[in-house]
Amino acid sequence: MKLASLKEGGRDGSLIVVSRDLGRAVRVPSIALTLQRALEDWDNTAPRLNAAFEALQGGASLVEGQAAFTLETHSLAAPLPRAYEFVDGSAYLPHVDRVRRARGATVPESFYVDPLMYHAVGAGFYGPNDPVLVPDEAFGIDLEAEVVVVTDDVPMGVNAVDAAQHIQLIGLINDVSLRNLIPDELAKGFGFLQSKPRSTLSPVFVSPDELGEAWLDSKVHLPLLSHINGEWFGAPEAGEDMQFSFAQLIAHAARTRPLVAGSIVGSGTVANQDEGRGASCLAEKRMLEIIRDGKPSTPFMRFGDRVRIEMLDRSGASIFGAIDQVMQKSG
Template identity: 55%
Template sequence: MKLATYRNHTRDGQLMVVSRDLSQALAVPHIATSLQAALDDWSRCEPALQEVYAALNQGTVNAAVSFDQSACHSPLPRAYQWADGSAYLNHVELVRKARGAEVPASFYQDPLMYQGGSDTFLPPHADIPLADVSWGLDFEGEVAVITDDVPLGSQAGDCATHIRLLMLVNDVTLRNLIPAELAKGFGFFQSKPATAFSPVAVTPDELGQAWQDSKVHLPLRVEYNGKLYGQPQCGVEMQFNFAQLVAHVAKTRALAAGSIVGSGTISNHDRATGSCCLAEQRMIEIIEQGAPVTPFMQPGDQVRIEMLDAAGHSIFGRIDQKVIAHD
């Protein structure tokens, strides 16, 4: 099943059921007005939403409208929780190697994770405002899951059953603000502005065989300024799967329905697959050339993030964002 949220001048938007081919959509206020409302009552709403989804795919819904990705907000315009991991340790290894540091052994057994701002997200086709180019604006292509209620202390095996939906992510980052923030010992804050998610969230079964072991086994495609920048495989080098990441969050707290947990930047050891962020390419340049060459984003730059199925069809729709100067 595929779900989206249209902007409608309310904080949580209007829930839309979207056809598999992303051509048709239907509002379902008789089932749930928003995605959060559906997640709050998933056992009741999910079967009804599936019925609408089946009818959309069969072309038997007369009230359906053409699906407009530009009308979408992120599937959850705001969320109770946004916790982002760093499950692809090749990314961490490159960053550490560039500054001559080893990766601590604990990183391979215990996930890295930070708590992002979740009170407001960017729509997937919204501009990214940048007040100061010296802050080092970067995109980060990721995958994320949305959970239902996860009890405190849930183990990874149980957490897999609490994953309800998947989305793509642009985890917008201000790289040059990170060092000073981390030096304070309290982690990211100003360096992590509003995040954007894909137009569509999908249930895991939509991925078929590409969803195994709580991982997505497909490449994530990132285009930067009209050119392919990277398409690393999401499943091959994910140190911690999504069930393990959710369990990491649940170790000391319960998760409310509508909590979002991210994978961190998709990254492969095979450099031929490219990168999902500018920082990774800059780290490679430091390692190989002694200094970075690739600049961070400037007003006018554009990033597109998308995932295609084996037949070349878009699964989640496309994140498509430009940078604008913000006073």
């Protein structure tokens, strides 16, 4: 099934069920008013949401007493407009390796057995067509195309095998970074704050079964496409070179605390050893330029630049819809 949220009904939006082709949708207030509410009672709401999805797929004009309507992505908030928890990993070590090589460092052996992860901004997410608001271009605006999963309630100390059963939904994210603010923040030894503003979620989240054979071993085995100003930027395979699966990332996050229903866990910037597949962030491209030429030649984004992030199935159909947004000066 595919789920989204309309920009109505308050801060958490209004939950809707969306057809597989992303063309039609229906409100389901008799099941749950918001996606967060649905996730908190997932054992009861998931079967009913799936039944509504199947009815919509079957062409029903009335589902759960509500009229189906044509979906306009500009009317969408993020599927989860705010989340109690958003933790972001860095599971693609080719990305980590290039960033470190550019400054003459290597990847520590511990990175291959102990995931990198930080606590990200979950208090608010942009909708898929909302502009990214930034005070100053000089902050170094960068995209980061990633895959995310959403959990139900995860117990503290869960192992990776059991953690896989807590993955209920999958989506995409543009985890925006302000690169020129990162060095000073990391130098303090206390992590990201100002350098990590709000991120943007894909139009819909989908249940794992929607991915079919592309969902294997708690990884998504499909290319993640990125375009900047209409030009192809990258299409790395999300299932390759992912050192830690989503199940392993969840187990890592829940080692000393439970995760509540509606928690979002990010993969980190998708990257492959094969550089010919392009990149998912400008920083990585700039690092490759430094390694090759001694200095970067690709600038960070400017106000008015447009980013598009999308994932297609093997037949070429959009799975999550597209994140399609511009960079805009705040205020």
